Amino acid sequence: MTAFVIRRLLQSVVVMLAMSVIVFAGVFAIGNPVDILINPQADQAEIARATAAFGLNKPLWVQYLDFLRQAARGDLGRSFVFNEPALGLILQRLPATLELALSAMLIAVVFGIPLGIWAGMRPDGAAGQAITAGSILGFSLPTFWVGLMLILVFAVKLGWLPSTGRGATVRVLGIDTSLFTWDGLRHLVLPATNLALFQLALVIRLARAGTREVLLLDYIKFARAKGLGTGRILGVHVLKNILIPIVTVVGIEFGAVIAFAVVTETIFAWPGMGKLIIDSIGVLDRPVIVAYLVLTVAIVIAINLAVDLLYAALDPRVRLAEAK
Amino acid sequence: MSLAAAPVDRRAETPWRRLLAEFAGSRLAVLGLALFVIILSLALLAPLVAPQDPYDLAKLDLLDSRLPPGSHAADGMLYALGTDDQGRDLFSAILYGLRTSLWVGAGSAVVALAIGAAVGMVAAYAGGRLDAFLMRIVDIQLSFPAILVALILLALLGRGVGKILLALVTVQWAYYARTVRGTALVERQREYVEAARCLALPTHRIVFRHLLPNCLPPLIVVVTVQVAHAIALEATLSFLGIGLPVTQPSLGLLVANGYQYMLSGDYWISFFPGFALLLLIVSINLAGDRLRDVLNPRLRR
Numbered sequence: 289m290t291a292f293v294i295r296r297l298l299q300s301v302v303v304m305l306a307m308s309v310i311v312f313a314g315v316f317a318i319g320n321p322v323d324i325l326i327n328p329q330a331d332q333a334e335i336a337r338a339t340a341a342f343g344l345n346k347p348l349w350v351q352y353l354d355f356l357r358q359a360a361r362g363d364l365g366r367s368f369v370f371n372e373p374a375l376g377l378i379l380q381r382l383p384a385t386l387e388l389a390l391s392a393m394l395i396a397v398v399f400g401i402p403l404g405i406w407a408g409m410r411p412d413g414a415a416g417q418a419i420t421a422g423s424i425l426g427f428s429l430p431t432f433w434v435g436l437m438l439i440l441v442f443a444v445k446l447g448w449l450p451s452t453g454r455g456a457t458v459r460v461l462g463i464d465t466s467l468f469t470w471d472g473l474r475h476l477v478l479p480a481t482n483l484a485l486f487q488l489a490l491v492i493r494l495a496r497a498g499t500r501e502v503l504l505l506d507y508i509k510f511a512r513a514k515g516l517g518t519g520r521i522l523g524v525h526v527l528k529n530i531l532i533p534i535v536t537v538v539g540i541e542f543g544a545v546i547a548f549a550v551v552t553e554t555i556f557a558w559p560g561m562g563k564l565i566i567d568s569i570g571v572l573d574r575p576v577i578v579a580y581l582v583l584t585v586a587i588v589i590a591i592n593l594a595v596d597l598l599y600a601a602l603d604p605r606v607r608l609a610e611a612k
Numbered sequence: 613m614s615l616a617a618a619p620v621d622r623r624a625e626t627p628w629r630r631l632l633a634e635f636a637g638s639r640l641a642v643l644g645l646a647l648f649v650i651i652l653s654l655a656l657l658a659p660l661v662a663p664q665d666p667y668d669l670a671k672l673d674l675l676d677s678r679l680p681p682g683s684h685a686a687d688g689m690l691y692a693l694g695t696d697d698q699g700r701d702l703f704s705a706i707l708y709g710l711r712t713s714l715w716v717g718a719g720s721a722v723v724a725l726a727i728g729a730a731v732g733m734v735a736a737y738a739g740g741r742l743d744a745f746l747m748r749i750v751d752i753q754l755s756f757p758a759i760l761v762a763l764i765l766l767a768l769l770g771r772g773v774g775k776i777l778l779a780l781v782t783v784q785w786a787y788y789a790r791t792v793r794g795t796a797l798v799e800r801q802r803e804y805v806e807a808a809r810c811l812a813l814p815t816h817r818i819v820f821r822h823l824l825p826n827c828l829p830p831l832i833v834v835v836t837v838q839v840a841h842a843i844a845l846e847a848t849l850s851f852l853g854i855g856l857p858v859t860q861p862s863l864g865l866l867v868a869n870g871y872q873y874m875l876s877g878d879y880w881i882s883f884f885p886g887f888a889l890l891l892l893i894v895s896i897n898l899a900g901d902r903l904r905d906v907l908n909p910r911l912r913r
Contacts, residue, residue: 428893
């Protein structure tokens with residue numbers, strides 16, 4: 289087990305380093321930020337001074353090593369636009385993104401599992417088929433367009449819910465959150481639902497497939513023969529056994545949800561880090577782009593590592609296969 | 613389903629006919645295929661079918677901007693789906709946008725298929741360390757969300773047709789590589805490969821003429837899924853303003869253009885392009901779903 293953990297940790301570090309090289313080298317392909325930031329009428333001397341001030345005149349590999357050294361200290365450069373530490377800017381907006389992503393996951397699980405079990409229990413019933421068709425549609429729907437339609441229906445036509453922004457927030461345990469104010473929750477409903485759609489379809493599909501398989505097994509028949517109620521059989525015996533694949537997939541998908549929040553945040557003007565990165569790409573704010581990419585990649589790698597390690601801890605076959 | 617279809621083709625049952633008959637067993641799949649063929653022909657024939665050339669700025673009239681569906685132009689032309697903020701006929705713009713979306717989706721899938729198939733074949737045939745190395749790369753690539761990979765590339769490279777193709781290929785190739793390797797590993801144990809080897813055929817001939825054609829069925833299924841994914845991803849990225857350039861208005865850009873007017877109630881500029889996108893993706897997924905069932909030997913009798 290120790291060897292497996294070490295090997296997996298090393299792999300994560302290598303991938304992280306590779307990503308940092310790609311991100312860093314690539315950032316230099318996207319135009320010169322000096323052109324954008326300083327007065328177009330500036331003379332050569334002024335341009336040279338600005339270039340030197342941002343450290344853009346050194347050789348690329350020196351800049352990369354500087355970048356790594358500073359990154360190790362948690363310094364990913366200062367935003368050209370806000371003139372603040374880039375990582376700080378991203379971290380300020382991370383809670384908003386996490387709040388959105390967690391709410392979306394919660395919606396997907398809370399609605400997805402019961403719907404999926406229902407569809408798996410009565411696959412030929414009208415409700416079961418409607419749920420299945422809905423989940424297939426959920427995979428096909430272009431999420432960004434659905435977001436617009438949600439705004440159109442619930443904000444523009446019906447006027448029930450606000451369409452942009454985060455609403456009132458309160459400070460809980462040192463983090464600003466909109467989960468505990470009525471106004472904040474009202475702002476959260478549409479974006480979280482939008483972000484949840486794909487995961488909801490996924491959870492429904494997994495729960496449905498799992499239920500169909502589990503219902504045929506002997507222990508369910510035995511539980512029925514014992515005279516247990518349907519509620520108890522579904523809530524305890526079926527649920528426990530279909531949860532394993534669902535928990536795994538939800539864990540892995542969490543990284544994808546955070547990445548996809550870029551789209552949802554842009555549509556609903558949600559002040560998270562996804563909206564920030566899209567704005568920053570528009571104005572070529574390199575340090576912020578780099579900080580976002582490095583942080584998001586790190587989050588995804590960490591999630592994958594955690595899921596892999598948990599899996600190996602639970603299932604000895606995984607680490608044996610890896611050791612060969 | 614296959615039982616009902618069998619007697620029709622008793623005279624000459626070719627693999628193709630059997631496939632078609634089995635495919636036709638699902639009405640939903642036939643509907644999806646028909647829808648796809650209609651969308652495809654409309655997109656291909658756009659210059660003939662569209663009432664207006666949306667790229668021809670001389671034909672656009674700013675006075676006609678943001679007209680609701682069913683309005684008429686000064687010369688009596690019908691704007692069946694309304695016009696956008698530049699006075700473009702939305703129906704024409706959608707047809708041309710479909711063209712862009714389709715060729716970017718299909719083009720990226722073909723390139724990714726070629727790269728993925730080559731990598732998968734090499735991995736399966738070489739085995740050992742090379743195989744382990746290549747598959748580790750595939751695993752790592754697949755552990756990253758597609759949107760994040762595309763975001764990294766496009767944030768770094770900027771927008772453009774070539775760049776979005778590169779991003780879409782990067783996102784897709786690993787799926788093909790994994791599928792081809794898995795199938796090829798099974799297929800290379802088969803007798804016909806052994807027979808070809810006994811005939812002392814050169815390796816490249818065995819791989820391309822014998823092994824590859826037999827790996828095709830699962831690949832075709834992956835292609836349908838991936839083309840639908842690629843089209844959706846391209847639309848998403850173009851919507852965000854980091855995909856295709858404004859000169860190549862794909863469906864995603866059309867939706868984005870309408871976004872600012874939606875809050876004032878001009879719903880059609882965003883609604884119809886997105887709906888066209890939805891129809892396209894659903895049609896591909898419906899047909900692809902059935903293909904998976906038909907081509908899966910495990911589900912056959």
